[in-house]
Amino acid sequence: xxxxxxxxxxxxxxxxxxxxxxxxxxxxxxxxxxxxxxxxxxxxxxxxxxxxxxxxxxxxxxxxxxxxxxxxxxxxxxxxxxxxxxxxxxxxxxxxxxxxxxxxxxxxxxxxx
Amino acid sequence: xxxxxxxxxxxxxxxxxxxxxxxxxxxxxxxxxxxxxxxxxxxxxxxxxxxxxxxxxxxxxxxxxxxxxxxxxxxxxxxxxxxxxxxxxxxxxxxxxxxxxxxxxxxxxxxxx
Numbered sequence: 001x002x003x004x005x006x007x008x009x010x011x012x013x014x015x016x017x018x019x020x021x022x023x024x025x026x027x028x029x030x031x032x033x034x035x036x037x038x039x040x041x042x043x044x045x046x047x048x049x050x051x052x053x054x055x056x057x058x059x060x061x062x063x064x065x066x067x068x069x070x071x072x073x074x075x076x077x078x079x080x081x082x083x084x085x086x087x088x089x090x091x092x093x094x095x096x097x098x099x100x101x102x103x104x105x106x107x108x109x110x111x112x113x
Numbered sequence: 114x115x116x117x118x119x120x121x122x123x124x125x126x127x128x129x130x131x132x133x134x135x136x137x138x139x140x141x142x143x144x145x146x147x148x149x150x151x152x153x154x155x156x157x158x159x160x161x162x163x164x165x166x167x168x169x170x171x172x173x174x175x176x177x178x179x180x181x182x183x184x185x186x187x188x189x190x191x192x193x194x195x196x197x198x199x200x201x202x203x204x205x206x207x208x209x210x211x212x213x214x215x216x217x218x219x220x221x222x223x224x225x226x
Contacts, residue, residue: 043117043217043218043220046216091156101146101156102158103148103155104155105155
């Protein structure tokens with residue numbers, strides 16, 4: 001069983017609409033939780049990084065939330081654009097120093113006209 | 114500032130052979146991490162190097178190894194290749210360990226036949 005699970009697996013929305021992607025994790029303790037965007041054929045790009053004590057972090061139209069009690073995080077995308085079409089990956093960085101990342105399975109988002 | 118570069122971008126090898134992949138981090142970055150990405154398993158952490166020392170290691174067999182040079186450039190080696198090693202291998206660099214944003218390279222697509 002994956003220690004970082006994301007839902008939905010895939011999502012199709014119309015341009016201009018908002019959407020929310022979910023991430024449930026079981027790994028702990030962790031030093032930070034990250035959301036990455038990965039375009040096809042490219043490496044992931046960091047969107048947000050939150051420590052366990054933060055509960056929200058924004059980056060433009062992207063807003064991530066974290067509930068350490070329920071071990072859930074979400075990524076909200078506002079006013080979606082065609083360029084938002086990508087895979088969104090939730091990542092937990094375990095404690096103990098360094099960047100030992102546990103990756104979620106990702107949500108494949110497609111934004112259509 | 115130049116991003117993370119990886120060479121080669123594409124590689125085809127035969128079962129039983131070995132392969133060496135190279136990663137040049139962003140100038141000034143001292144931490145380099147390696148990841149394997151496959152459709153079935155998603156992204157998985159291989160190992161992280163900082164100041165020429167392996168600081169973290171994922172759950173991969175000993176056939177996977179790496180090293181980091183004094184200029185922070187890193188190489189990873191896979192010996193006795195198996196069909197299941199076919200994957201996108203991503204390298205990421207960060208300023209230091211723990212909590213710093215990671216920047217990913219474009220990856221090396223390895224195909225084992």
